[in-house]
Every structure is written in structure tokens, then in C-alpha cells.
Amino acid sequence: MPYLRSLTVTAPAKLNLGLEILRRREDGYHDLATIFLTVSLCDELTLTENERLEAHCDDPGLGAEENLVLRAAKALRGNTSPRPGATIELRKAIPVAAGLGGASSNAAATLVAARALWRLPTSDEELALLAGQIGSDVPFFLHGGCALGRGRGDVLKRLPFPADVWFVVVAPRISIPRKTASLYASLQTSDLSDGAMVAAQAARLQSGHDIDQSLLANAFSRPLYERVPGLPELPELMRRAGAPTVALSGAGPAHYTTVGDPELAQQISVRLRSDLGNTACIAVVTPVPERSILPGDYDVS
Ligand code: C5P
Numbered sequence: 464m465p466y467l468r469s470l471t472v473t474a475p476a477k478l479n480l481g482l483e484i485l486r487r488r489e490d491g492y493h494d495l496a497t498i499f500l501t502v503s504l505c506d507e508l509t510l511t512e513n514e515r516l517e518a519h520c521d522d523p524g525l526g527a528e529e530n531l532v533l534r535a536a537k538a539l540r541g542n543t544s545p546r547p548g549a550t551i552e553l554r555k556a557i558p559v560a561a562g563l564g565g566a567s568s569n570a571a572a573t574l575v576a577a578r579a580l581w582r583l584p585t586s587d588e589e590l591a592l593l594a595g596q597i598g599s600d601v602p603f604f605l606h607g608g609c610a611l612g613r614g615r616g617d618v619l620k621r622l623p624f625p626a627d628v629w630f631v632v633v634a635p636r637i638s639i640p641r642k643t644a645s646l647y648a649s650l651q652t653s654d655l656s657d658g659a660m661v662a663a664q665a666a667r668l669q670s671g672h673d674i675d676q677s678l679l680a681n682a683f684s685r686p687l688y689e690r691v692p693g694l695p696e697l698p699e700l701m702r703r704a705g706a707p708t709v710a711l712s713g714a715g716p717a718h719y720t721t722v723g724d725p726e727l728a729q730q731i732s733v734r735l736r737s738d739l740g741n742t743a744c745i746a747v748v749t750p751v752p753e754r755s756i757l758p759g760d761y762d763v764s
Contacts, residue, residue: 469511470580470763474572475501475607475751476563477600478630478712478719480674481664483656484647484682492599492615493647495682496658498622498665499564499600501607502630502748506569507554508532510576516540516548522555531570531597536577538593539585547581558634558744560642562713564604570597571604579758587756600713608753611665613658622668624752629728633701633735634717634744639691646714649686656682674721679710687715704734 480498487493518532532551540547551573557565571594578585585593594601599616611620639645664678688695697718698709705727706720722728728747735745 467512468763470576471509472572472576473505473507474568476504476557477501481661481679482681483658483661496661497612499603499612500609501751503751504746504748506557508572509552510549510580513548513550518551520553531566532573535570535573539577561634561717562715563717564600567598567600568604570601575756579761606753629725630719630721630748631728631731632719632746643714646683646686654682676708681711683714684711705731
């Protein structure tokens, strides 16, 4: 058996601390303003050198469309000669298509890890460019941490990392066909705003303050609640379980509440598990700081 180099990386989920849609663009995308934060609900990827390029996932429910791992690896190796290969094993913990960025995070982790494994000369700028071609949220996940996202989500400004905060995340186990594109398409003028709320939250975090819970509104709430019967009841159910305020992450259906006390977070999650049973994935998470993407910082063994 030849010695095969291998590398394991984590791919964290994200929450959106507020999400405003500003306008529809000529290219069909939308300009938005949001704050991304990586949190401690993580998938894990192991990349092992191989002649072929192939990906395996421990979640048989993950469709090819939702698995951006192979797309990212193929985009990275491009026309490199000789063509490097790898077996990529993806272990999922992040609920799929929930608004928690799992697929985008997997793609970014693949770019970072495969560059290190294959010892490619790809620069950080080229990596960011490839990330943006794979998906609007992928550039954020290269580094993760806390960042203000503008443009279609790919224009990023790093923000200080909020400390002493716990989130209870509730991801209902429902599938919404073509969720992201169709929710963008059903936005109305009244769902659009000028980005002032997100800018105010960013300014707050920038000056070292904690998250302002009154600034977590999300432009997808109306179209999502109209699309999914029963979902509008989730925030009220979360409040009855002790959640001070409830916010939507990305295009949903994951919701979260933020609290300053880990015991309170656990109590809320226990009540929600008893209320919701197996109909939702419930997790208590904390922020995950930014990571290095330098190939030398990855332990290829
Ligand atoms: O970039 P991504 O592949 O995640 O986007 C999926 C779809 O969501 C796009 O094809 C587009 O319809 C919509 N979208 C958008 N504006 C954004 C991001 C995504 O309209 N900022």
C-alpha cells in the first residue's frame, strides 16, 4: 500500500446577523447587506491523495446539486498538469439547505485544503475568485469569522469577533425545492431596504459592543413564511421556550436566538427538543473565529 498524503479540515456553519436586500442587479443577482458569523456546528472533510478525483458523503440525502465539493476541487485543479486527484470524504453535521451555508462552507474548505494537499501555486486572490464563481457565500467561508457582506455577498469586510454569546439554532427538517433562487425571485419592492440596519449592527460590533437583537431582521421572512405553511409559528414556539428574540438565517428555514448565558441556551434547547422532537435539528452553538488559509498552516500527514 503506497503512502498517501491526507488532510482533515472542518467546515463551519454560518448565521446571518440580519440580512437586507438592497436591489436587483442587471446580472440577475441581488445586492445585499448582511453580517456573516461562523459558528461551532461543523462538517468535516478528509482529503486523501488519489489518482482519481472522487467525493463520498455520509449523508445519502445530500443531492449532487447541494454538494459543491467536487465542483470546488475541479475548479481549483483547472488544467493543472499532471492532474492531481483526491478522495474527499465529507461528514455532515450541518443540516442541508437550511440557510446555514453548509454547501458553501464545504466548497470553501475544499478549496483551502486541496490547495495545501496538491501544493498548488494558486494565490489567495485566485482562490477568492474561484470561490465567488462557485457561489455567492463561498468567499466568506474561505476565512470565516465575522464579516460584513455586501455586493452579492462576496464583498467582505472583517468585523471583530463577538464574544460571550451563545446561539440556539433550530433547523426544521423540511425541503423547499429551489429554495434560494425562488425566494430571491419572489421578493417584492416592500421587502427591499437600504442596508442601514445591517450598517448599524456592523458599526456596533466594530466598536466592541454586543449584538443588538433589534437589528436582526431578514428580507426573506415574508416570502419564506408565505411559501411554507406552519413555519410562521416557529418564532412564537421558540419565544415560549424562552428565546428572547428570534431571527432567520439566510433564506431559512433555520431560525436562531441569541443569549448571553450558556445555561439559558441549554434550557431553551431542551424545551425545544421536547416540543419539536425529530421535526427539527436543534443545536447550541458559539462563534468560531477566522481561520488561516495558508497552506503551510495545514498539517498534511
Ligand atoms: O450564488 P449562488 O449560487 O448561491 O446563488 C443561487 C441563486 O440565488 C442565484 O442564481 C440567484 O438567482 C440568487 N441570488 C441572488 N442574489 C444573490 C445571491 C444569490 O439573486 N446575492
